[in-house]
Amino acid sequence: GQNIDQPTEMTATEGAIVQINCTYQTSGFNGLFWYQQHAGEAPTFLSYNVLDGLEEKGRFSSFLSRSKGYSYLLLKELQMKDSASYLCAPKGGGYNKLIFGAGTRLAVHP
Amino acid sequence: EPEVTQTPSHQVTQMGQEVILRCVPISNHLYFYWYRQILGQKVEFLVSFYNNEISEKSEIFDDQFSVERPDGSNFTLKIRSTKLEDSAMYFCASSPSLQESGNIQYFGAGTRLSVL
Numbered sequence: 001g002q003n004i005d006q007p008t009e010m011t012a013t014e015g016a017i018v019q020i021n022c023t024y025q026t027s028g029f030n031g032l033f034w035y036q037q038h039a040g041e042a043p044t045f046l047s048y049n050v051l052d053g054l055e056e057k058g059r060f061s062s063f064l065s066r067s068k069g070y071s072y073l074l075l076k077e078l079q080m081k082d083s084a085s086y087l088c089a090p091k092g093g094g095y096n097k098l099i100f101g102a103g104t105r106l107a108v109h110p
Numbered sequence: 111e112p113e114v115t116q117t118p119s120h121q122v123t124q125m126g127q128e129v130i131l132r133c134v135p136i137s138n139h140l141y142f143y144w145y146r147q148i149l150g151q152k153v154e155f156l157v158s159f160y161n162n163e164i165s166e167k168s169e170i171f172d173d174q175f176s177v178e179r180p181d182g183s184n185f186t187l188k189i190r191s192t193k194l195e196d197s198a199m200y201f202c203a204s205s206p207s208l209q210e211s212g213n214i215q216y217f218g219a220g221t222r223l224s225v226l
Contacts, residue, residue, distance in 0.1 A: 031212055042201055042219050043153060048212035096141055096205065096213060097166055100153040
């Protein structure tokens with residue numbers, strides 16, 4: 001089967017660091033993506049991991065452990081505009097489809 | 111920056127009517143997708159399309175759904191006889207090729223379909 005677990009909601013303060021965890025089980029694995037989705041808008045690509053380890057991209061970093069079926073997204077120097085849902089999306093079992101989790105709704109407060 | 115464009119942004123239809131949702135993928139991309147998101151729920155994969163044929167489809171993508179690439183630029187999703195439960199945001203996405211790292215999928219802004 002396919003299962004993706006992320007916290008439903010998180011809150012953080014502007015300027016802080018937040019880590020959003022994701023555990024997954026998929027039939028087949030071809031990498032894991034993180035997308036950002038503001039309410040009513042399209043998912044926007046943030047990061048991609050296919051090998052174990054940390055990928056850094058500006059204020060955003062993503063980590064993957066394939067053996068543990070675990071990933072996290074790290075957001076640094078939080079800004080108000082980072083308030084959005086963050087979607088963990090393994091690419092599994094099949095050609096190219098993304099399997100989205102329910103997402104973590106992050107609220108950044110002043 | 112190239113982007114995926116979708117039209118219309120909002121489509122209202124009566125139950126039982128046919129609708130066609132239109133997408134123009136990024137021009138040099140080879141893979142095309144449709145996803146949907148029912149209000150308050152997660153994004154769900156519908157279908158992927160490559161080399162002028164469906165490469166994968168989900169259980170949601172039943173006989174009521176079809177996709178077509180009628181020319182070199184458009185990619186359409188047709189729902190033959192809409193049901194109330196088809197009301198959702200429909201996202202089109204495209205990705206470049208398997209040779210590109212990750213074959214990242216880029217999403218359009220979506221078409222909100224409201225079935226009355």
